[in-house]
Amino acid sequence: xxxxxxxxxxxxxxxxxxxxxxxxxxxxxxxxxxxxxxxxxxxxxxxxxxxxxxxxxxxxxxxxxxxxxxxxxxxxxxxxxxxxxxxxxxxxxxxxxxxxxxxxxxxxxxxxxxxxxxxxxx
Numbered sequence: 001x002x003x004x005x006x007x008x009x010x011x012x013x014x015x016x017x018x019x020x021x022x023x024x025x026x027x028x029x030x031x032x033x034x035x036x037x038x039x040x041x042x043x044x045x046x047x048x049x050x051x052x053x054x055x056x057x058x059x060x061x062x063x064x065x066x067x068x069x070x071x072x073x074x075x076x077x078x079x080x081x082x083x084x085x086x087x088x089x090x091x092x093x094x095x096x097x098x099x100x101x102x103x104x105x106x107x108x109x110x111x112x113x114x115x116x117x118x119x120x121x122x
Contacts, residue, residue: 011114012114019110020040023099024036035099039102039106042102043103045104046107046111049078049081049082049104056078086101
């Protein structure tokens with residue numbers, strides 16, 4: 001699993017830098033470059049979400065007996081994490097929420113597309 005994450009990390013570096021540059025240029029053009037941190041926070045939230053997903057899957061591999069219950073609680077914990085993170089962003093401002101969601105979805109999609117191609121390549 002660690003080897004897989006390292007290969008995917010190499011595959012997503014260029015697209016994430018490109019997406020970040022795209023966000024930065026658009027925010028700079030709108031005079032709101034200071035909101036780039038919300039996009040980066042969205043990236044971080046997505047990375048943490050994916051890491052939590054992977055660790056839950058790895059834990060379920062080790063103990064086969066209570067997989068259903070652990071999977072259920074894992075889903076609830078991940079959804080609670082996402083809800084809290086985005087609820088805080090909404091409380092700050094709608095712009096930050098929208099940029100954080102954009103960053104989250106960008107990282108999530110780029111990661112899983114790279115993971116699919118990496119899996120097909122293997």
